Amino acid sequence: MAETNLQVLLRRRPQGEPTPDDFEIREAPAPEPAEGEVLVRARFLSLDPYMRGRMSDAKSYAKPVEIGAVMEGQTAGEVVASRAPGFAPGDTVLGGFGWQRFSAVPAARLFKVDPDEAPLSASLGVLGMPGLTAWVGLEDIGQPKAGETVVVSAASGAVGQVVGQIAKIRGCRAVGVAGGKAKCDFVTGELGFDACVDHRGDLKAQLEAACPDGIDVYWENVGGAVQAAVFPRLNDFGRMVMCGMIAEYNDASPRPGPNLMACVRKRLRIQGFIVSDSGWQRYGRFRAEMLGWMRDGRMRWREDVVDGLRAAPQAFIGLLKGANFGKLVVRVD
Ligand SMILES: NC(=O)c1ccc[n+]([C@@H]2O[C@H](COP(=O)([O-])OP(=O)(O)OC[C@H]3O[C@@H](n4cnc5c(N)ncnc54)[C@H](OP(=O)(O)O)[C@@H]3O)[C@@H](O)[C@H]2O)c1
Structure with a gap:
């Protein structure tokens, strides 16, 4: 007799904070694996902040869960039946099987793991998507260097724990x-961060004390008030790793001003620069290329020429109000 499956479905899209009525719990017969599929029994299901986004049909980087469909999620489990080569009952596997006890999954969507390497649940956390997130984001964007200060929000959480500890391994000062208090004590005591700031207290004063040399890397998990407090303390050439903004996920409408969550959703890169940092070293190459474009007509330019040095103050005042039309220059004599 087929085993009973237990599934959690999305009943409706939440408005603001999700409620239990947004979900439906259903029993159904366990599925039969088709040719090439494996029947998996989930042992652990990962719950992650991104799932709030999947419950909404707002435009995002991933498709929403359909109403009436099983909620999406990563699971670790064991094979109970296999109709695919390479998998046998008893194998331990990872995959995105959703919020359900049993699933029949094409073998290509499974990742087999050795259960003796680490506790199974770790493959959903430090050894799973959150750990990978921390590792990739630091390697690609944060690029922490020994001696730098790395601040990470949601520091006791799945991603944050790993970010701060990698920062320590790289020789940085890690501030969570x-x-x-309990979370902050864990972050400094158990995880070995150098300091931890409680966002329920005076953020500004605590950050100043914890980051006497400013902040070189800010790992953003939260947004909101934490982002506002950290941002002004970033050092020259600092990096902000835009990972998530969980404090704003339940907002019914976007907060005013540019919302940096777009950096996550659209993988935006926002980087400031000052031309003198390295521009003049490339002046010769720039000038030769630009002269070529000017000569062959691909580069056009407009100037706004004012006569006499005495006219300079008024022209400059106008520049700040849009009175110029094109590159403003003064014909001195
Ligand atoms: N870009 C990616 O590929 C990617 C991948 C994975 C995760 N993420 C993002 O990474 C962030 C952390 O995810 P996680 O899985 O590691 O979750 P988590 O940190 O284990 O859990 C969420 C934590 O966020 C903090 N938080 C929630 N609401 C808050 C608020 N209003 N103000 C301040 N802090 C708040 C809470 O910690 P405190 O009590 O300490 O505040 C909470 O424990 C999320 O934004 C998530 O969306 C992004």
């Missing part, structure tokens, strides 16, 4: 931001 977390909610409450």
